[in-house]
Amino acid sequence: MLILECPYCGVKAEETELSPGYEAHLKRYGPGASDDEFESYMFARKNPKGVHFERWRHVYGCGKWFLAARCTATLEVFGTYPAQTSAPPPDLIEAIKAKRPGWEGYK
């Protein structure tokens, strides 16, 4: 039963208030994209055992989508941030690196 802090309303939300949405920072490929691009966008999702960036919606709260950096092996949450961005905030990246020196970084 995870707790994630919604970066919009500041509520430390129970998992049951949230709706998960898998990988964050996906680039959408529409008409004109190659088969490879479309396949990677739709199916070849990151599935790391370790630091993962993912989407959550505070569905039974403020209704906002936000993004979280979370370890899929320990469930530690490194931070949450608004969804309106195409890459994780640099200070969050630094914070994760400090906690996980072996981490390969955001790719």
Next chain:
Amino acid sequence: MKRYSVFAIAREALRHHTGWERAWASPLPKKSYDVIVVGAGGHGLATAYYLGKNFGITNVAVIEKGWLGGGNTGRNTTIIRSNYLQDPSAAIYEKARSLYETLSQELNYNVMFSPRGLLMLAQTHHEVRGYLRTVHANTLQGVVTEWIGPEQVKKLVPIINIDGPRYPVLGALYQARGGTARHDAVAWGYARACSEMGMHIIQQCEVKGVTQENGVVTGVETTKGHIGTKKLAIVVAGHSGQVAEMAGFRLPVEAVALQALVSEPIKPCMDVVVMANTVHGYMSQSDKGEMVIGGGTDSFNNYTQRGSFHHIEETLRALIETFPMISRLKMLRQWGGIVDMTGDRSPILSKTPLGNCFINCGWGTGGFKAIPGSGWAMAELVATGQPGPLTAAFGMERFREGRFIDESVAAGVAH
């Protein structure tokens, strides 16, 4: 290897069971093999077994990070059925189910296959139509299922409540030869049979890398050193993505936690397996007397083998509604497993970008019931290098082509 029988038991009893041999050998890895199967779960061991049995390939190593059968093979709710809607699914699951019928005799190891019958309850009109569609499909697929009414459901499962109030039972999809088996025994039985064929089952041996030359796999780096191979089969369920990453390709799978629980054992009260998809719960009674209950999956990536409590709560609510008498039973133990989910929730048995490397994954929540069929089909794929009839539809190119095998389209869900 000495055969198991009631006579063998009697013989050993007289000498206090000091004469039993090891069920499987525990050798050190050789320098190289014809085939390495990564993953000594049910699917991996069955793959090795049918490589030997059907293709005479016995220079095989099955390597395992932990202990054999320790992943989802030993964590599932042991349900066996083949009442699938889509032709490719029905084919491989029915192959598996029919192999289960004689598996104990074939392996000389009692896997306790119990074709006690399986019901999938319909509790909405939409579900009724979905299951009728499945019965029609099964009839053409050679899978024996039938549609039964609520009174027949009550007769088969006297402890069920068919009257609602919220979701009265409108009927059920019934597979009389569906049922359960003893999950650990399936892995152990295959392991023993593989070992008897001279294959190496190497436990506590984690793959750390995949070595390759010119797009061809040459071996694996492991915690027990480098092991060479002519062919590589990756059969590691929840950790498929990790091993594929080492081989240099990405799989269309995501790892999520699936939960299950058992009650304390009580005297026999339910002879069939019941699945109730509208309310989300399924239950059977083990030979020990425990009620074995499946929960839901989380929808976030998770490798912890434990899940969120609210799924357990929802499942129990659903089952108390369906079987009011279980309210005073107690949850003895809950646990989780890591399942890999694909884009259409159907498995992948496929060639890979590497010519001599093959993948078997993505069984999601439905892997146990498929073990013999999956191993049979995978062995053919590995041995011949080409997909056979059972695997043809399960290639991973299907996602780019849009050729989904989607079982959720019937009212049923994959368990």
Next chain:
Amino acid sequence: MSARLAKGGRLIDRSKAHRFTFNCKWMRGFEGDTLSAALLANDQMLVGRSFKYHRPRGIVASGPEEPNGLVNLGKGDRLEPNQRTTTTELFDGLTAESQNHWPSLENDIGVVNNYAARFLPAGFYYKTFLQPRAAWKHVFEPIVRHSAGLGKAPKDRDADRYEQAYAFCDVLVIGGGVAGLQAALVAGRSGARVMLLEQTGHWGGRAPVDGVEIDGQPADAWVKTTVQALEAMENVTLRKRCMGAGVYDHGYVLADEKVADHTPGDGRPKHRLWRIRAGRIIAATGAIERPLSFAGNDIPGVMLAAAVRDYVVNFAVSPGDRTVVVTNNDDAYRTAIALHQAGLSVPVILDARLTATGALPEQARKLGIRVETNRAIAMVQGGKRVKRVSICAQAGEGAVLEEIACEAVAMSGGWSPVVHLWSHCGGKLIWDEATACFRPDAARPPLNHDGSAMVIAAGAANGALPAADTLADAHRAGEAASKPAGEAPKATAAEEAPMEAVWLMPQGAPVKLRAKAWLDYQNDVKVSDVQLAAREGYESVEHTKRYTTLGMATDQGKLSNINGLAVLADALNEHIPQVGTTTFRPPYTPVTFGALAGEARGEIFQPLRRTPMHDWHDAHGAYWEPVGLWRRPYCYTQGGESHEKSVHREVLNVRNNVGLLDASTLGKIIVKGPDAGRFLDMLYTGVMSTLPIGKCRYGLMCNENGFLSDDGVVARIDEDTWLCHTTSGGADRIHAHMEDWLQCEWWDWQVWTANVTEQYAQVAVVGPNARKLLEKLGGMDVSKETLPFMQWADGMLGGFRARVYRISFSGELSYEIAIPASEGRAFWEACLAAGAEFGVMPYGTEALHVLRAEKGFIMIGDETDGTVIPQDLGLGWAISKKKADYLGKRGQERSFLADPDRWKLVGLETLDGSVIPDGAIAVAEGKNANGQRNTQGRVTSSYHSPTLGKGIAMGLVLRGPDRMGEVLDFPKIGGGSVKARIVDQVFYDKEGAKQNV
């Protein structure tokens, strides 16, 4: 004979006697007794039969670790199987029955298994029952099943109710012994919000029984003062009878409070399940004593030493006149001393160690108790009760040196910290050589959401076993969870000399003895079984557990795990920590399903969504159909008519007069903003931005895979506002879908959405008399000229604020009228009144389906199933060819979806006028490579059309639209087939004359 002593018993109140029955025999006990204590006081040592061999079983323990004392408690709708006697508080009128025997506890036929035990070693069933094949299911399995299982299966619906409660705290302390009390005190004084849970009905745990002194006063007194101090703190909550059941991720804890177990039927909930979020969890869960493995250690009368002490001190119950104590540590001497002080005889203390020179052994010797070192029990003699023990040298192989008659044996193999809660979320353990136990490794705790330690182990649960260490450790834990708090209180107790690990007694026991040395009492796993598993290659601790069933009983190995592990390690020639433990899983002790499910039963099992007209439907013969969390009338029955008849009547009434449909469940989402048109153009396959204000347009939505996911009519409300109708089941999903794309992809677009589904009641007025009905209501011009097809208008209709959409899902003249939800019921009734003279009748969802099928309209969920694209359904006209992009467009370009040879929608008409069975599939020639019959199409909707008097159907057929007139064969379940011709899917009023009036 076990019996009640004349004096003593710190937990019982002799002034309050309770009568209860065990196996229909009346017995007496006292307020404060556990059922175990009361049974022992009535000389009922034999309480059950084991799982496999049906051996007689007696009470072994005094707490939740008890493997044997399990009963069917209560009767009928209050029957509770497998209830543990050691944790059941006695109450007046309690009824209990022992389990797993036939015909009686004393004379159990199943005991034949015991005589055949030699033929039933671990895993015997894997090796047998192989032939003949059918015999497993029909003969062997039923026998195995029947002889397994423990308690009775309840038959009735549970008479009790359960409730759930939520709590939040900074520090949750689990365990109300002295460690838990001290940790809570420290945390409480720091001002933190503290919650303290104790599984029994008493504070203080073991310390008062063990004669510990704290700060110079008896433990009992210290406990009393400390509890009073805690109760006085507003920031501290104390709950007794509340077991910390499981620790889940991010500080989530489940606790099971037994509210009315000891007062059944008093109206209170039976249990209360606490769902607690804790900043920090202190596990002060104590330790559990380990049995010793010697032959006959399962005979009733062999008990844990500390349990014997508990029964004597707490309940004034004597386990027997003569108790032999057998131990590998000093602590068990406390039992001998307690027995002696109670006036009972301890013929000998058998100590496996070579020397016993600590304070406690000295005290025992001073009391005149015989102490023998390097001694072991070779064998306990007795059947349903201990009769005597044979004594041998621990260092030897079991040669009997002496026999001593006794009624009870008190054994102690040392203590294991209760590490369950520490381990549930991945806390790691280390092996402590000195005390031969696994204890929490503080360097590898379970992690909280921020990566900090989520659980702090305290006291005995942390391996700090002697009383003095326990309290200091708990003080430290309390500080770690809050802030420094000065000096810890000082606990004093007799110093203990080191214990010595003893896993088998005697150490060289031959197989004859090992096969009688029990590890798991309930599941009948013996030392020889674990050794057999190791020999056969089941070397992993998980393999051994599963092969032998060690630790899989209802106590989940609380007594057996470490001993079994040690035997396994020995058999493998490995160290115990290398072998490792099995995984600790929630719950700590079993929790009733009812408590886990809470109040959600029956009607409130799930939330029920009601439309404003719900009660009217209910009162007028609605036959309900669940649609998501809604309920919709499937049809309204009149008199004794069948559902089928009702549907036909409703359909014909719509076609001939006028019908009313409660369409309130239809999704209604407002999309508004400068970029709303652009957004809807991405969302729908068609163009919505060009829709004129006041008009309606049918739209299709796909997911990114290209598959059709929802449909509905969109109305342009004003310059920057659209109202999107969705399917009933789709409203929440589609609203979430919109927000997903708006927030995560096109976040710079200025669009706002609101799901107003429940703000409006919606009534469809359908049929040739629809306009007359509305005109009778009056107030709005609903004429063909003012309100043509696919337009909408606002106004006052019959005095109601209404938005009238001129749309049709039936092919009839039809209006859908949205009314504020609060006026929905009144409007519905006004329509019925106004329509009376025009033959108005309500109709349900099934009539709706038939009506739309007669017109060839698709239904999401029938014609679509998640694999169908709009192009398959002949809906190409609703897909814009001009747009560069919409959700799903790229997905639809993939080869399989763009293939012209797909199954496509057509009408199907049986040659004999019958109805094609639901779900029927059209066969093609031959079979595929897997031997499955080839197919070429399937039915998606099939009904009897009352309007046309024949069966009609729609279906997806391979290249269907190109094959008009061809006849397909649909096999029926059970034989035979139906032949149907491919026809146009519009069966009724092809020209649309009826709706355009």
